[in-house]
Every structure is written in C-alpha cells, then in structure tokens.
Amino acid sequence: MNTLQWTDTWYLAPEIALAAFTIVLAVLDLLLPKRVDRDAIGWLSLLGLAVAGVFVGWRMYDLYDGGAPQSLLGGSYRVDDFGNLLKLAFLAASFLIVLASLGTVRRSEVPIKGEFYYLTLPAVLGAMVMASSGDLITLFVGLELLSITSYVLVAARKSSGLSSEAAFKYYVTGGTASAFILYGMSFLYGVTGSTSLAAIGKGIGPALTDYRAMVYVAFFLMIAGFAIKLALAPFHAWSPDVYQGAPTPITSFLAVVAKAAAFAMLYRIFVNTAMYATDQTLGGAVRDDLFLALAVLAAAAMIVGTTGALRQHHAKRLLALSGVANAGVLLVPLALDLTNLHASLFSEFFYYLIAYLFMNVGAFAVLTAVSAERGDEEVAAFAGLYHRAPWTAGAMTVLLCSLAGLPVTGGFFGKLFILFGAVQTRAYWLAAILLATTVVAYYVYFTFIRQMYMRSGSTDQRLRIPVPAGIVIWASVLATLALGVLPKPIMEGLDRVFSIVSDFLFQLS
Template sequence: MGVQEWTGPTVGDLAHLAPELTVAASFLLLLLLDLFLPRTVNRNLIGWLALAGTVAAAVLVGYQINPAETVSLLEGSYRIDDFGNVLKLVFFAGTGLVLLMSIGSLKREEITSEGEYYYLLLAAVLGAMIMASSSDLIILYVGLETLSLSSYVLAGIRKKNRKANEGAFKYLIQGGISSAVILYGMSFLYGISGSTQLISINEAVQSADMSLIPLIYVAFILLLAGFGFKIAAAPFHTWAPDTYQGASTPIAAFLAVVSKGAGLAVIFRLFYGVFFQQTLLRGENISGLEYDVFLAIMILAAMSMIVGNLLALRQKNMKRLFAYSGIANAGYLLVPIGIQFSVVHLTNFSELIYYLIAYLLMTIGAFAAVMIVERLSGTEELSGFAGLYYRSPGTAVAMLLLVLSLAGFPVTAGFFGKLFILFGAVQLRMYALALIMAATSVLSFYYSFSILRQMFMRGEIGETRGEKIPWTLNAVLWFCAVAGIVLGFYPQGILSELQNIFSVVGMDLF
C-alpha cells in the first residue's frame, strides 16, 4: 500500500480558518498601508482598520460556535472546537478594547511608529488564536513565538523611555529562556512518544514503561516552568512589574489579559491533553503521575495568590500594582485547572472563562482609568488619584465600580468569579487551596480600597492638567465598569451557557 500524501488545505479547510486568515490579511494590509501612506496621514486610520479586522474575525468565530461539531485540520494538528472558539472571543474582546483605548491616546513623542503598534497587536492576537486551537506541539510553538515576538517589540515600542527599554530587555531575555525551556520539555515528550500530536503523546504517556516515568516528570516540570512565565505566575513572575511599568499602558493591559489568557489556554489543553486519564470522570483513583501533575499546578496557584497579593500591598505605582494583582489573578485562574474534572465537578472550564472575562473587564478598565489620571495629573503613581472625585467625578465613579469588582465585592463579576472557583475547590475537598484563596482575596481588599481612599478621602494635589481625554478612552472605561456589574447580576446563566458550549464528557481536547 502506498503512502498517501497530504495535498494541502481544501476550500472547506480555508473556510474554517476564516478568522485566522482575516486577522492575517488585516495585518498584511495595515503593514502595507503604514509603509505607503504619507507620513502626514493620521495613523488613527490604521487603528480603526485594525479594530474593524478584529471585529470581523470575532464575528466569524461566533458563526463557528457549534457544540456538536469539531473540525480537525492539518492532519489533526489544528482544531476548530468550542474550547478554542470561546477563548478566541475573549482574546478579540481584550484586543478590541486595547485598540479602542489606544486610538487617539498614543503620544507621538513616545511612540513614533503608530502604524507598527497597531498591526503588531494583530500579529500578537493571531499567535494567541493559534495557541488556543493547536493540538500539535509544533503548531503550538509557532503560535507561542508569534505572540511572544510581537509582545517583545510592543513592550519596548517607547524607544526613548528608559524604563520601557529596561522592562522590554528583561521581558525579552526571560521570555527567550522560557521559550527554550518549553521547547526542551516538548523534545522529551516527542522522544517518549515519537509524535508531536497531543493524542499520540497522551497514549504514549498513559502506557509508558516505568523507565520512562522520570523523563515524563522532567518534561512536565520544564513545561510548567515555561508556561508559568508566560502567565506571570509566581515564582516565574519577576519580569512582569518592570515590563508593565515601562510599557505603554494599553500594551500592559494586553499583556495582562490576552497574553495571560493564551498561556492559560495552552496549559488547559496541553496538560489535560497529555496527562489527564479521565479516571476521575469514571469515579476511579488517579495515578501517581496524574496526581503529581495537578498537585504541582495547585501549588503554583497558591504561590501566585500569596506572592502577588503580598507584594501588591507596598506598591505606589499603579501599573506595578496591577502587575502584582495580575500575578495573584493568575493563581485564581489556575485553580480550576489544578483541581481537575471529576464526577462531582464538571464546570471547571466555565468557571475559568467566567473569571477570565471578569478579569479582562476589571483589568482593562483599570488601565484605562490610569491613562485618564495620567493625563489629568501627569503621573501614574497612586498619588495621582488623590481627589479624583473632585476633579473628574465620572472617572472616579467608574473606577469605584472596577475596584469593587477587582476586590471581589458582592454583586460584581469579580466576586462571583472567585466564589464559583472557591466552591469548586471546596466541593473537591481542596480545603487548603480554598483557604488560601479566601485569605488572599481578603488581603486584596487593602490595596484595592487604598485607591478608593485616595479618590474620595484625599484632597486634590496640584493643578489639574488641561489635556483632553479622548472619547474612546472614556468609552472603554465605562464599558468595562458597567459590564463588570451587569455580569455579576446574571452569573449562573452565563456559566450555564458556557457549560452548554463546552462539554467535558469525553474530554475532547485533542
């Protein structure tokens, strides 16, 4: 029997790849426009076109959502399924809001290549999309590097800013090391299985000879360390504060939400795809390897929650404060992954996505508020919020709603997101993890309410600057603030919809 050669993607395959192709085409179009448009043309045009491309791709992803259908492309290496589709919609929402808060807000004296800024954001979100849908180690790594390389450039795009240069350099060096560590871990999995596809690796891991178990542990440790860096989980978080502080504020928001979300998507698909045995779904005991893998994820989650919240207490720079808050939230988002699926708890994915959406809204909204305050007071420090209620009441009220959600105040999306994750941990008798989650959530109240104290209980410091606030920035701020509250009024319905879209039965992730 002859070997059947792969003839390339069909027209049907290209139709399923329409969202990715739309983003790629938008990237190329904007690159050419930036190259050939006269320098006198306002680069906000490229920003609006980037936003239009993002919205178009999101609509195409929405049309593909179908719980009954999973499409496998590139001989099983790329999957169009609702696990990836839901995450892509989250990525598009985050990227769209970042683009909107950037249009009209970028300072030409800081970012001289505005066109490059916009189309690199599209390249980064394309990498995140590939990561969410990959079921092959090679495709996954291509997506990872597409996102990473674009992010390195975006983090240092303020070329004349010393802090931006320092933060981007740290991000580049540590990011390069983490990518090498991930590639090294993947090489062990390939050596054990002889394949780069997750389904084949899973079969090889589950039936591996005892002599190969140490190599499987080494591969897991390397992968966990590498992706721990990508989501800024402690102790792999050291790049985040300096990078967030030095980067343009919208880029800091992008790294905090979209880049982190892509890393979580890979951790979910990769670690469940390789190490999960479905024994808990059948009510059986799990193997020692599977137990150790998900125990390590829970330890990483606990460390992130503790380290992130403790270090946030002493921060005076708002972007560094939100960087440490992001580290803590990486811990909260790891909990649904670490506690695993079981016969008594199947809502891990919907809990993860619900809290990721809540985190997206409160983080991007908070960064938008920082941009507005910086224009009003000339500083990104916490002191810049002093007397904000008297200078800009609307901004102060919107920030109040965001801070309440960030702190996990009842009847907000942040509160219910943490509550559902906490209940899941308790339901599976992970009492120590639940206790750490509850204690660190209380701890977050202190630095969250320090912002409110500055806004409402401090007098105005200095004169208000006369810089005009772009309407796009106010739109992002209020959308995130209101959506965070609205999301908290209907949490169970949203969780049910997410659960209907993604069925855990069969764990069809690869």
C-alpha cells in the same frame, strides 16, 4: 488526509482575516505620508478585529446548531468551542485596548504609532493559534508569534530608558520560558513518539513503565516555562518592571491577552496529556504529582502577588502584582482533582477570565487617562479624582471592587465559583488560601479608593477623558456589573456551549 483543502479555509477565516488586515495595514502605513496621523491605522485595526470576531461567532453558531468540532491538518488544528470562546475573549480584549488607546497614545511617546496599532493583529493571531492547536508544534508556533510581536510592542517607547529595559527583560525571560517549554515538549515527543496531543495522551500511560523520570522532567520543564509566561510566583519578578516600562495599552495587552493565551495552551496540554499519566504499577501517582505542583504554584501566586501589592505605590507595578495573584486564581480550576473529572472546570475558569478581562482593561483605560494628565503613573496620581471626574471615579470604583472580589461584581462571582469548585473537590487548603488572599486584597485596592475620595489633588482642573477611552471604561463597567447581576444565566450558557468531551478530551471526541 493531512493537506489543507480549499473547503477548510472557511474554518480558518478568523485567522486569515487577521493575517490579511496585518499585511494591508503594514503596506498602508508605509505609503501614508509621515504628516498623516496614524489613528486611521488604529480604526482599521479595529475593523480587522471585528471581522475576525464575526467569523468566530459564525463558527460558534454552526457548532451550536448541530455541527461537530473540526480537525484540520491531521488534527494539529482544531475548531471547537474551547478555542472559539477564548478567541472571542482575545478579540474583545484587543478591540477594547486598541479603542482605548485612540486619542491617548501620542506620537512623542510612541514614535512607531502605526506599527503600534497593526502589530496587535499578529499578536492576537498567535493567541488564537494557541487556543485552537491540537499539536505541540502548532502550539509552539502560536506561542512564538505572540511572543515575538509582544517584544516589539513592549519596546515601542524608543525614547524611554524604562521601555528599553522592559523590552530586554521581557525578551530574556520570554526566551527562557520558551526554551523550557520546548525542551519539555521534546521529552514528551521522545517518550511517546508523537507531537499530537491525542497521541501523547494515549501513549503517556505506557511510557511511564520505562520512562517515568523523563515524563516527570518533561512536565516540570513545561510547568516552569508556563510559570514564567504567566508570571506565577516565584517566577514573577520580571512582570512589575515590564508592566512599568511598556506603554500602558501594551501593559493591558500583556496582562489580559498574553496571559489568557498562555492559559489556553496550558489547559490544552495538561488536560489532554497529564490527566492520562497513569499506569498499572503507579496508578495515578504521576498525574497527582503534576496537578499538585500546579496547585502549589497557584497558592504561591495568590500569596506572593497579594502581599507584594501591599507595599506598592506605583499603579502599574501594583496592577502587575495583582495580575500575579489573579493568575493563581485562574490556575486553581485546572489544579483541582480531576479523578472525578471536575465537569465545570472550564466554565469556572472562563467566567473569571472574562471578568478579569473587563476589570483590567477598564482599569488600565482609566490609568492611561490619569497618567496622561499627570505625567506619572503613581497611585497618588488618582488623588482627588472624584472632584475632577466623579463619573470616572465611580467607574474605577466598580472595577476595583471587582478586582477585590466584592459583591455584586463579576470578580466576586468568578472567585466564588472557583472557591466552590475547590471545596467540592476537597481542596480545602487551596480554598482557604483563595479566601484569605481575597480578604487581604481589599486593602490593596482600597489604596486607589482612598486617593480618589479622601485625598486632595494638586489641581482642580477637570480630567478630560477621550471619547474612545470613555466608551471602553463604561463598557467594561457595564460588563462587570452584568457578570455580577446575571451569574447563573451566564454559567448555564457556558455549560450549554462547551462540552468537555468534544472540546477538551481529544481521545474521546
């Protein structure tokens, strides 16, 4: 039965909560007088994200207590721990980003302040749909919901020429990426006769007999589209400009939530379809070619992102190129040899994803406070920060060490687990590139540390950190250190929660 029953709405409670809060807050923003500060909309947006997070946690408890993953609408929407874990990451990151912006986003900078807060909710809703979809159509609907909302958010600084330029570039590149992905999906539908990921996985092997070229075209079109969405080299040129022009909280959202959602979609599609691209005559040649292409993209992103950041002096552009390199790192687990089913694939990916989440959200929160005081976003704005705000400088140092992959932080163990996975599957060349780019990255992030501790600033006035931003910064630091101190229990917990058979392999579940 493909129709949605009333009993099924319980499984969709997180998504329904976000949709309901979006509608209520949009109406409230229209009714409130213009003189009323819109921070109240921000606090209510936080409530909506928290309510959705409670519902997701409740569903995870049900699954852990013996429940089975649920398939809704004929399998086009799945409620499983792959989706639930990613949803919690989306909601946590969005909660921290909105919280950090309270008290720092000024109406003069972002005139549409109310929309700025509540439009985050449908963007997160789109990301959640991408994480739980089991069908190409619902995947694309989630992608477009996230993309269209993000286009508006990037253009929030209407008085800024950089923001308008960033919105135009993001719209053009995002539309191009969506076109590539949709065109690739249409080829997959054409050769298998279905949009269901499970059915495509079953039909992709037989389709290779007559339509091998079309299968290659389908997957390489989608790879190109995802490479643009994820800012993987050589499709990354848009990201520094967009990150620079967008308001800093939205830059943080693009760097974390939008990127993680694209990874969720990429993992859903490739593990359930490309992994089965084998037949009797070619064996696993097609599958191996597709995952080799992902490995090459991962290597290129790590190299180009790290070397490009060496020459940057603008903080947001530097963090954008850092995001390119980190996207390559996050892609490595998927690109590894799956013939023996690298069982810790998702745990390695998710561990580094949550480390990436906290260290980026915290770093952007510090950048927001520093740039608001100095009026610019250059790395030089951090000069003398240790003398003006020693605790904030210490917090930023921890986050930068995690980004660089230094012990004992979440970023170190995240990269270490992925490195071990590459060595275990004998992808030595990929492991060597990951190791080499990590070493080079030490110099990139030392640029900030040198400014904070070894340069004198233009003023001795103490930096005031708003309370919400301070909470976000220190929550990010504590989470980063917890990931670095307790890596084994966290990885074991992920392995207990996540099952690669029931949560990934639709054909076997």
